[in-house]
Amino acid sequence: MNTELILANIAKHISLDKNEIDFFLSLLKPEEVSKKSVLLKEGQLCRDINFVHHGTLRAFYMGKEAKESTIMFAVADWWITDMYCFINQKPAMLTITAVEDSQLFRLRKEDLDRLYLQVPKFERFFRIIMQNAYIREQLRIIENLSLSAEERYTNFLSRYPKVAQQVTQKQIASYLGITPEFLSTLRANKRIK
């Protein structure tokens, strides 16, 4: 599992010298997970933030009556964790599972904190990562408030075509906030795809 992708991800926003790169890499724990395996379970302590090197992960919230709400999908080159519980080291609200066999790098909270101290440039890096995540979530809220289920679905397909190929309709429905049955009828009406 090579480190080119994650280093390129970092290099998008900050430049590191050789020592800094080595130190950063020394903190990462590569991991291969198979389809359906659970990386984080609701209630567990959320110890790491994950960078997806290959594959697809899904984070969801389990509401009343076993109703799942998909909070995010992550494909290659994405960071994913239960941010609230990661930052505050609280029991997770979210469950994170592998949608397909995946490879990731995990970074522990305490190691990230060390990284911030030793290489403050990473404050900048994660400032930008958080900023983008915030903007993305806000855009999603705007869409949820202002668009119909059908429009949200077609937007999802065009914005995340790779994700759409990997995950089930049921999972997409739970991301959009509608039932799988209703998504099915939407597709039938529009003859989408």
Place this chain on the structure above:
Amino acid sequence: MNTELILANIAKHISLDKNEIDFFLSLLKPEEVSKKSVLLKEGQLCRDINFVHHGTLRAFYMGKEAKESTIMFAVADWWITDMYCFINQKPAMLTITAVEDSQLFRLRKEDLDRLYLQVPKFERFFRIIMQNAYIREQLRIIENLSLSAEERYTNFLSRYPKVAQQVTQKQIASYLGITPEFLSTLRANKRIK
């Protein structure tokens, strides 16, 4: 308009020496705005991020057929802007108005960029601000996906009691993603407040 509140806001996450404080303050532009005045209009370039010193602001998205969706409210001690358009210096998607007479400090994008260079600790500060904003938006998405309109309303009241006192029901409804008529019947059913 004194600077204690904003300095305390900063001090929650980083500590500055005298020079750094002075430099930071030199970049701020205090501004008093009266009720209903428009700080940012959809389509305009979004040049600043705003810190609310006193009062209440509201950011909303204008969808089809004059339907407003409230994206966020900001009361004293909050930062608010159209983040996407601020960061990318694009025409605003959001409109930001004063719900009541308010006092704020504005910080221009180019000055924030200078601040990052001169006082890198601010990378940390805004990393934390962005992180919190991301977490908050994600929580809102979870609620939108998993709770009923009534539950979201009661949560809103308990989470943002100050905001709830300042804004109209119509504005709250547009934040929750329901019509004002429906919010009115919810309140009647529950005899809430």
Place this chain on the structure above:
DNA sequence: CGTCTATTTGAATGTACTCAAAAGCGGTGG
């Protein structure tokens, strides 16, 4: 005081859900 907007109320409608059952698809073991 008069005007404008917000809020309430109610009736009719539509969007999305629940429940149920059938069909499709993928994975697994005999």
Place this chain on the structure above:
DNA sequence: CCACCGCTTTTGAGTACATTCAAATAGACG
């Protein structure tokens, strides 16, 4: 390799939640 099992997807009928439209009332502001 096929048969079966479990889960996903489809389809449909009936229902509930939330909207639209309309009109009356209440509040805020000049």
